[in-house]
Amino acid sequence: NAGVTQTPKFQVLKTGQSMTLQCAQDMNHEYMSWYRQDPGMGLRLIHYSVGAGITDQGEVPNGYNVSRSTTEDFPLRLLSAAPSQTSVYFCASSKEKGTTEQYFGPGTRLTVT
Amino acid sequence: GEDVEQSLFLSVREGDSSVINCTYTDSSSTYLYWYKQEPGAGLQLLTYIFSNMDMKQDQRLTVLLNKKDKHLSLRIADTQTGDSAIYFCAEKGDTNAGKSTFGDGTTLTVKP
Numbered sequence: 001n002a003g004v005t006q007t008p009k010f011q012v013l014k015t016g017q018s019m020t021l022q023c024a025q026d027m028n029h030e031y032m033s034w035y036r037q038d039p040g041m042g043l044r045l046i047h048y049s050v051g052a053g054i055t056d057q058g059e060v061p062n063g064y065n066v067s068r069s070t071t072e073d074f075p076l077r078l079l080s081a082a083p084s085q086t087s088v089y090f091c092a093s094s095k096e097k098g099t100t101e102q103y104f105g106p107g108t109r110l111t112v113t
Numbered sequence: 114g115e116d117v118e119q120s121l122f123l124s125v126r127e128g129d130s131s132v133i134n135c136t137y138t139d140s141s142s143t144y145l146y147w148y149k150q151e152p153g154a155g156l157q158l159l160t161y162i163f164s165n166m167d168m169k170q171d172q173r174l175t176v177l178l179n180k181k182d183k184h185l186s187l188r189i190a191d192t193q194t195g196d197s198a199i200y201f202c203a204e205k206g207d208t209n210a211g212k213s214t215f216g217d218g219t220t221l222t223v224k225p
Contacts, residue, residue: 004155033212040121042201042217043156058212090155101146102213104155 001026006091006105013081013112021076021108023091031094032074033058033102034066036087043090049074081112119202119216126224131189133219135202138183142204145178146213147187150199159187159200189221197223 007022025032033048035058045058049068063085065077074093078085088109092102116138125131137145143164148156162169162176162185169176175188189196202216 035215040217043215045212048212092156101158101161102156104148104157106155107153 003027004091004093004103004105006089006108008108009106010109011111013078013110015082015112017081019078019081021078021089021091021110023074023076023105024072025074025091025093025103026072027093027095027103028071029093029095029103030071031096032068033092034064034074034076035090035092036060036085037090037107038087046076046089078110081110083112086110086112117202117204117214117216119200119219121217122220122222124222124224125192127192127194129192131187131192131196131221131223133187133189133200133202133221135185135187135216136183137185137202137204137214139204139206139214140183141206142183144205144213145176145185146201146203146205147174147176147185148201148203148215150201150218152198156201192221192223194223194225197221 004025030051034046035043044060047066049055052071055066088107090107091105094102119135146161147159149159150156173190177186199218201218203213205213
């Protein structure tokens with residue numbers, strides 16, 4: 001199993017550009033989440049999904065969209081990038097409600113100039 | 114909402130024990146986790162404890178849970194330089210489908 005994969009690893013955007021961060025998992029996990037990690041602010045939940053076709057907002061959803069058309073994929077879209085979205089983005093998945101563990105991808109480092 | 118707090122930094126000498134502390138506010142937390150993040154990498158689960166336990170030991174790691182005070186700690190015995198990383202405390206209630214609330218992380222520096 002590849003686990004949770006994320007692409008790209010690094011990205012630089014100009015303000016106003018849009019892009020999609022890709023996340024995929026091959027463990028048949030129902031639950032997937034997107035977090036952003038900023039210095040001194042830990043991990044903050046952006047959006048999450050409890051299964052294909054179902055998504056919900058987390059703590060900091062503004063400026064981001066998600067969709068979950070398949071169990072495997074959970075892309076995160078930045079609609080109009082802003083410097084405040086400069087961060088490291090982590091995708092995570094877990095097997096089921098109440099599971100003991102989330103599996104994290106390696107992260108995407110995004111810089112918006 | 115739920116909140117998880119940790120001290121930001123800890124520095125120890127190689128061979129000493131490290132104790133990383135965490136407090137949380139959600140009294141319905143069912144699962145409490147410790148994750149480790151090495152530089153440039155994602156988070157990896159180190160250990161976890163169910164809320165009906167008060168201690169769990171796993172090789173050099175000991176997790177202590179005081180549910181009354183909502184206090185969780187991670188003790189690393191015989192700390193090595195390879196243990197230098199950021200350690201995140203996280204909690205999840207049984208109904209929070211797939212979601213965990215994370216602390217800000219404690220940066221552990223191990224000096225030789």
